[in-house]
Amino acid sequence: xxxxxxxxxxxxxxxxxxxxxxxxxxxxxxxxxxxxxxxxxxxxxxxxxxxxxxxxxxxxxxxxxxxxxxxxxxxxxxxxxxxxxxxxxxxxxxxxxxxxxxxxxxxxxxxxxxxxxxxxxxxxxxxxxxxxxxxxxxxxxxxxxxxxxxxxxxxxxxxxxxxxxxxxxxxxxxxxxxxxxxxxxxxxxxxxxxxxxxxxxxxxxxxxxxxxxxxxxxxxxxxxxxxxxxxxxxxxxxxxxxxxxxxxxxxxxxxxxxxxxxxxxxxxxxxxxxxxxxxxxxxxxxxxxxxxxxxxxxxxxxxxxxxxxxxxxxxxxxxxxxxxxxxxxxxxxxxxxxxxxxxxxxxxxxxxxxxxxxxxxxxxxxxxxxxxxxxxxxxxxxxxxxxxxxxxxxxxxxxxxxxxxxxxxxxxxxxxxxxxxxxxxxxxxxxxxxxxxxxxxxxxxxxxxxxxxxxxxxxxxxxxxxxxxxxxxxxxxxx
Amino acid sequence: xxxxxxxxxxxxxxxxxxxxxxxxxxxxxxxxxxxxxxxxxxxxxxxxxxxxxxxxxxxxxxxxxxxxxxxxxxxxxxxxxxxxxxxxxxxxxxxxxxxxxxxxxxxxxxxxxxxxxxxxxxxxxxxxxxxxxxxxxxxxxxxxxxxxxxxxxxxxxxxxxxxxxxxxxxxxxxxxxxxxxxxxxxxxxxxxxxxxxxxxxxxxxxxxxxxxxxxxxxxxxxxxxxxxxxxxxxxxxxxxxxxxxxxxxxxxxxxxxxxxxxxxxxxxxxxxxxxxxxxxxxxxxxxxxxxxxxxxxxxxxxxxxxxxxxxxxxxxxxxxxxxxxxxxxxxxxxxxxxxxxxxxxxxxxxxxxxxxxxxxxxxxxxxxxxxxxxxxxxxxxxxxxxxxxxxxxxxxxxxxxxxxxxxxxxxxxxxxxxxxxxxxxxxxxxxxxxxxxxxxxxxxxxxxxxxxxxxxxxxxxxxxxxxxxxxxxxxxxxxxxxxxxxxxxxxxxxxxxxxxxxxxxxxxx
Numbered sequence: 001x002x003x004x005x006x007x008x009x010x011x012x013x014x015x016x017x018x019x020x021x022x023x024x025x026x027x028x029x030x031x032x033x034x035x036x037x038x039x040x041x042x043x044x045x046x047x048x049x050x051x052x053x054x055x056x057x058x059x060x061x062x063x064x065x066x067x068x069x070x071x072x073x074x075x076x077x078x079x080x081x082x083x084x085x086x087x088x089x090x091x092x093x094x095x096x097x098x099x100x101x102x103x104x105x106x107x108x109x110x111x112x113x114x115x116x117x118x119x120x121x122x123x124x125x126x127x128x129x130x131x132x133x134x135x136x137x138x139x140x141x142x143x144x145x146x147x148x149x150x151x152x153x154x155x156x157x158x159x160x161x162x163x164x165x166x167x168x169x170x171x172x173x174x175x176x177x178x179x180x181x182x183x184x185x186x187x188x189x190x191x192x193x194x195x196x197x198x199x200x201x202x203x204x205x206x207x208x209x210x211x212x213x214x215x216x217x218x219x220x221x222x223x224x225x226x227x228x229x230x231x232x233x234x235x236x237x238x239x240x241x242x243x244x245x246x247x248x249x250x251x252x253x254x255x256x257x258x259x260x261x262x263x264x265x266x267x268x269x270x271x272x273x274x275x276x277x278x279x280x281x282x283x284x285x286x287x288x289x290x291x292x293x294x295x296x297x298x299x300x301x302x303x304x305x306x307x308x309x310x311x312x313x314x315x316x317x318x319x320x321x322x323x324x325x326x327x328x329x330x331x332x333x334x335x336x337x338x339x340x341x342x343x344x345x346x347x348x349x350x351x352x353x354x355x356x357x358x359x360x361x362x363x364x365x366x367x368x369x370x371x372x373x374x375x376x377x378x379x380x381x382x383x384x385x386x387x388x389x390x391x392x393x394x395x396x397x398x399x400x401x402x403x404x405x406x407x408x409x410x411x412x413x414x415x416x417x418x419x420x421x422x423x424x425x426x427x428x429x430x431x432x433x434x435x436x437x438x439x440x441x442x443x444x445x446x447x448x449x450x451x452x453x454x455x456x457x458x459x460x461x462x463x464x465x466x467x468x469x470x471x472x473x474x475x476x477x478x479x
Numbered sequence: 480x481x482x483x484x485x486x487x488x489x490x491x492x493x494x495x496x497x498x499x500x501x502x503x504x505x506x507x508x509x510x511x512x513x514x515x516x517x518x519x520x521x522x523x524x525x526x527x528x529x530x531x532x533x534x535x536x537x538x539x540x541x542x543x544x545x546x547x548x549x550x551x552x553x554x555x556x557x558x559x560x561x562x563x564x565x566x567x568x569x570x571x572x573x574x575x576x577x578x579x580x581x582x583x584x585x586x587x588x589x590x591x592x593x594x595x596x597x598x599x600x601x602x603x604x605x606x607x608x609x610x611x612x613x614x615x616x617x618x619x620x621x622x623x624x625x626x627x628x629x630x631x632x633x634x635x636x637x638x639x640x641x642x643x644x645x646x647x648x649x650x651x652x653x654x655x656x657x658x659x660x661x662x663x664x665x666x667x668x669x670x671x672x673x674x675x676x677x678x679x680x681x682x683x684x685x686x687x688x689x690x691x692x693x694x695x696x697x698x699x700x701x702x703x704x705x706x707x708x709x710x711x712x713x714x715x716x717x718x719x720x721x722x723x724x725x726x727x728x729x730x731x732x733x734x735x736x737x738x739x740x741x742x743x744x745x746x747x748x749x750x751x752x753x754x755x756x757x758x759x760x761x762x763x764x765x766x767x768x769x770x771x772x773x774x775x776x777x778x779x780x781x782x783x784x785x786x787x788x789x790x791x792x793x794x795x796x797x798x799x800x801x802x803x804x805x806x807x808x809x810x811x812x813x814x815x816x817x818x819x820x821x822x823x824x825x826x827x828x829x830x831x832x833x834x835x836x837x838x839x840x841x842x843x844x845x846x847x848x849x850x851x852x853x854x855x856x857x858x859x860x861x862x863x864x865x866x867x868x869x870x871x872x873x874x875x876x877x878x879x880x881x882x883x884x885x886x887x888x889x890x891x892x893x894x895x896x897x898x899x900x901x902x903x904x905x906x907x908x909x910x911x912x913x914x915x916x917x918x919x920x921x922x923x924x925x926x927x928x929x930x931x932x933x934x935x936x937x938x939x940x941x942x943x944x945x946x947x948x949x950x951x952x953x954x955x956x957x958x959x960x961x962x963x964x965x966x967x968x969x970x971x972x973x974x975x976x977x978x979x980x981x982x983x984x985x986x987x988x
Contacts, residue, residue: 360586379648380618389611389655393549396659404656412649419625419641426630466548 001062008059008067010049011075012119015112018042019105026101036090036443039104043083043111050076058475063183064125065116073322073472074118074249081241081329082111084447088333088340089234091441095345096144096232103143110136110238114246118253123172123182126250130168130214133243134161140238141231153230160213160223168210174203188257204266214247217307218276221300225288228296229350233343236292237336240299241329248306248325252318256476260313270311274403277304278410285417292350294417295335298376301414302328305391308403312394318473319466320387320394326465327375327383327458334451335372338365341444355421357429365440366425368452373418375455378411383458390466481525482541482555482606485565486599488517493595500588508576511591515572515598522569526562536957537608538562545612550662550673554609560958561605563811563951564738567818568605570940571730572598575723577933578826582722582833583631590631590723593623597727604735610658611674613743614651617699617735621647624724624732631721639712639719646712650702657695661747664688680746680965686754693751696744697759703736704792706759707766717785718838722829725781729788729825730818737795737814741807745799746965752802753966759800760883764893767793771900775907780831780838784824787864787904790897791817791872797894798879802966806882807959808952813875815951816944820863820872823937827857830930831912834923840908845917850925854913856934861905863941866898871944 006013022038050072058068065071086107093100113133120126138161142154176182178199179190191200212220228236260267281301288294306328309320342349342365349355358366375384388411395404440448458465492514499506525539537556545553557565575594583590600620607613621644629640658674665682666672673679684692702709717725745752770789777783791813798810830853831846832838847854863870866877876898884891926934944951 374622377648379622380615385615385618389659392652392656393659393662396656397663408649408652408656411652412645415645415648416641419644423629423637423641426626461545463544463546463548466546470548 004056004059005061008053008056008061009065010053011046011079012065012112012115014046014049015042015108015115018045019108019112022101022108023105026105030101032090032094032100035101035104036086039086039108040083042108043079043086047076047079047083050079060121064122065119066121067119068475069472070249070253070475071119073468074245075115077326077329078111078114078118078242078246081245081333082107082238084333084337084451085234085238085242087443087447088237088337089232090443092232092234092340092343094441095343097345098144098146103140106136106139106143107238110140111242114242117246118249120250121184121253121257123176123184127165127169127172129246129250130165130210133246134165137161137235137239137243140235141227143235144232147230149230150232151230153227156223156230157227164210164213164220167206167213171203171206171208171210174199174206178203184254184257188259191258201265205269208266208269211247211251212273215244215251215303216296216300217273217303218280218300221277221281224300225293225296228299229290229292229348233292233336233340233348236295237333237340240295240332240336244299244303245325245329248303248310248321252310252321253476255310256318260311267311270307271403274304274307274311275406277301277307278406279304282410282413282417286413288417289352290350291352291355291421292339292348294421295332298414298417299332301410302376305388305407305411308400308407309391309394311403312391312398312400314394314398315470315473315477316397317394318476319469320390322469322473323390323462323466324387326469327387330383330451330454330458331372331375334368334448334455335376337444337448337451338369338372341365341440341448352421352424353430355424356427357425359426361429365448368448370422370425371452371455373421375459377415377418381456381459383455383462385459386462480541481521482539482557483553485518485521485525486603486606488514488521489595489599489602492517493592493599496591496595497588500586504584504587507588507591508580511576511595512573514595515569515576518602519569522562522565525557540608545609549611550671550675551611552609552673552675553612554675554677555606555612556608557606558958559954559956560738560741560811563815563954564605564734565602567734567815568598568601568731570936571726571818571822574822574826574933574937575726577929578726578829579721579723580929582829586630590627593627594723594727596620596623597627598731601727601731601735605738608676609674610661610676610679610743613676614655614658617654618648618651620732620735621651624728627724627727628716628720632719632724633721634719635715636719639715642712643716646702646709647699650699650709653695654699657692660688660692660695664692676743682747684748686750689748689751690754693744693748693755696739696747697755700736700739700744701762701796703739704733704796705736705766705789706762706793706796707769707789710766710770710789713789714782714785717788717825718779718782722825722832725785725825725829726822729785730822733788733792734814734818737792737799737810740796740799741810741962745802746962749966752800756800756802757887760797760887760890763793763796763800764890764897765793766790766796767894767897768900771897771904775900775904778840780840780843780908780912781825781828782838783840783904783908784821784828787824787901788817788821790901791821791864793897794876794879794894797883797890798875801879801883801886802963803882803886804959804963806879807962808955809875809878809880809882811875811955811959812871812878812944812948812951816863816871816875816941819937819941819944820860820870823860823934823941824857824864826930826933826937827853827860830926835920840911842918843912844915845913846920847913848917849920849923852925852931854909856926856938857913858909859938860941861908863945865902865905869942869945871941871948874945874948 060066113129116129138158144150216224281297285297375382378384378388496507496510539557541555543553545551597620600616603616625640625644705713770786774786795810798806863872866873
């Protein structure tokens with residue numbers, strides 16, 4: 001490994017080192033604000049290093065990782081999202097009065113895991129990244145030790161994630177047994193042009209189980225609503241965005257190399273997963289009354305939409321996925337940010353009644369939340385609209401008519417439950433409850449304002465981001 | 480830029496009206512009126528700057544890059560057709576602000592915000608010459624309309640609002656798919672990937688694909704229009720919406736559907752439109768009869784008026800798909816006349832509801848003696864609605880029937896029967912509400928000066944349209960002619976034998 005390799009890895013190194021530094025600082029002096037500042041600085045440093053190394057890319061570091069424009073873009077996205085999660089966590093943790101400092105340590109580690117995933121080109125780095133991410137998430141989900149729901153969610157996630165990791169490992173072993181390599185590029189050259197052996201196919205299927213679990217697509221979605229509901233709201237935001245986004249980036253990179261032929265059985269498999277996720281996610285969300293659970297099911301459906309663009313393939317498909325992920329990150333962070341702000345020590349603000357009359361009591365929060373929901377529904381002026389447009393364009397371009405049709409119908413169903421929350425927000429406020437309007441903290445204000453402005457900006461003037469996205473996914477097609 | 484300003488002024492005005500509510504509700508109303516007035520000035524400046532249009536030319540055009548990677552531009556254009564519809568939009572905008580002066584007392588600022596944003600979305604729809612931009616505006620007006628119905632509506636408002644939103648949104652997505660499909664078809668044949676309307680015109684598409692794409696557009700427009708069997712959102716939405724909401728729904732939102740048919744479906748897919756015309760005309764006639772029969776069966780006055788919209792918009796659909804000049808002109812006149820007459824009826828029903836707190840016809844009767852001015856005005860607009868010569872609707876319906884006759888006689892006859900039904904339900908309103916035995920009412924006051932003023936404007940317009948439609952016909956002629964030209968000489972000439980030009984001039988004198 002040369003010095004240039006190390007320089008290329010600097011974003012990951014910054015993240016890892018700063019985790020250790022913050023750990024030492026916490027050991028010496030417990031101070032919430034200080035820890036937050038250091039965490040934010042770590043993110044900013046890692047983010048700045050992206051620009052620093054952008055002239056060095058593309059660079060393959062050993063066999064494990066690659067730093068190309070695609071990795072850079074996703075690293076930036078993940079770092080920015082994690083930055084926002086850290087910001088939102090601050091006042092949330094303040095209100096809960098628990099040991100807060102360790103939260104940021106684990107958050108940084110989880111971000112590091114996701115960052116490894118997006119740069120991975122080898123099964124070893126894949127597994128490594130996944131485990132760093134998962135193990136950190138076990139802690140994060142169960143972070144509120146006083147809440148039963150949180151503990152339950154943590155254990156549920158622990159067991160299921162461990163099981164899915166086992167599947168993943170077994171799948172990797174099977175592929176290794178047949179192909180004799182764990183390097184994805186080598187694999188693709190070994191696999192190309194001939195029929196896949198049973199060993200490879202079953203290996204791939206098991207890997208898809210592992211990936212599907214992290215992405216929470218049907219039929220691997222069972223954990224999602226419980227974990228979304230039980231986890232502290234900022235952690236839910238982390239799972240919904242960074243954890244899934246990192247995994248999806250990896251999925252796209254691997255299959256851009258392995259190739260996904262429209263006639264292959266894998267294509268059929270992904271099609272089925274996409275269709276079932278879109279329909280089941282939206283239908284099950286209709287039955288929910290808990291806002292966090294609604295968002296959980298809606299995220300299942302959104303991953304289904306993403307799979308449609310993934311199946312469309314080609315540069316427009318990957319660009320559509322990337323754009324949609326950015327829009328989805330912004331939107332989900334906004335929505336869960338509002339939930340975070342409204343939650344207090346006693347309970348998470350997740351029941352429909354918590355939102356009743358929000359429009360008239362706290363109009364700005366309600367506007368942020370409504371904008372996020374409309375963006376999820378794909379209404380103009382929001383980022384989600386351009387995202388949905390992009391996905392439909394990719395799918396129509398590849399003439400996946402049935403998938404497009406199902407997307408249209410299921411997102412019609414989806415509208416219904418988004419509207420239900422909005423309806424609740426503009427109803428008259430419930431009389432019985434005492435209105436305790438605490439003013440927003442500075443960190444929350446900054447985070448939510450920035451997210452909302454970004455949400456609208458991406459919906460009105462997406463050209464800059466589209467160009468950037470096209471630049472980033474261009475490096476995928478070189479293989 | 481003047482076109483962009485027309486949209487921006489309303490958006491800003493909406494935001495201003497919301498903000499002004501902090502000081503006083505009255506300020507919100509004044510700011511809304513001001514924004515509309517500025518827009519009116521802008522439109523007249525834009526229209527007067529260039530006199531008559533010739534075929535295929537735009538009075539004012541604006542073309543800016545928006546999302547270059549996709550070939551999406553901010554392309555706006557004003558021609559005779561959009562000019563008339565924008566004037567109608569502003570006119571009904573004024574009326575909506577005025578008619579909610581007393582009705583809306585809660586959350587006035589947000590109400591006017593929604594109102595103005597709907598109007599700007601509608602104006603955007605009428606101006607957009609880029610299909611993506613068109614879709615953008617098309618969807619933009621939904622959310623504020625949803626709020627308008629959902630917050631200020633009557634008892635069953637949430638259900639109606641959601642139903643409205645679902646219908647229009649899902650059908651809109653189908654149109655989006657069709658738009659993207661057209662984009663790719665054009666891109667693959669010519670190598671130019673663009674959403675620009677003028678470039679997409681005349682794309683060569685295989686008939687089967689064209690039919691599917693055309694249906695994608697048609698369904699979205701048919702939902703708005705509404706055409707059977709996609710109309711079921713309409714009675715609920717109209718009935719539950721506040722008066723201003725009903726006026727905008729009936730007067731403007733439905734018209735965006737008709738406009739879409741004229742501007743996009745027929746010119747973009749001429750062959751598919753010709754092939755589909757018999758089916759569309761049949762749907763139209765069924766709609767005319769169905770709407771009229773159901774209107775007669777209603778006891779809720781507002782719902783009754785809503786069903787008459789289904790019937791009247793059937794004439795518009797019929798006229799558009801007759802695919803000849805005279806019927807299309809009729810459809811356009813019908814669009815304008817229906818916007819005004821139905822808008823006025825909704826305002827009157829709203830005013831009545833404000834006074835006697837019911838919309839149920841069974842609880843009315845003998846109102847003429849109590850509120851004579853209101854009775855007289857209602858009478859006039861009912862007469863307009865049944866197609867009395869001298870009033871705008873007559874010109875529209877007459878021209879449509881005139882244009883359809885050479886193409887399909889049975890449908891013409893059936894559509895005429897619809898007018899007979901219209902007579903029945905229109906007189907039924909007068910009979911049940913204003914005549915008959917007088918009931919006990921609390922002290923009612925007749926139309927206030929503000930209401931009289933807005934009614935007088937509407938009356939003047941509907942009579943003007945009925946007596947002297949020629950200026951309107953002249954304004955729209957270039958647009959209509961270019962649509963007909965796009966259809967190809969073969970069909971239109973043989974069907975009506977070149978006579979429409981001379982006929983409609985004869986008809987106007």
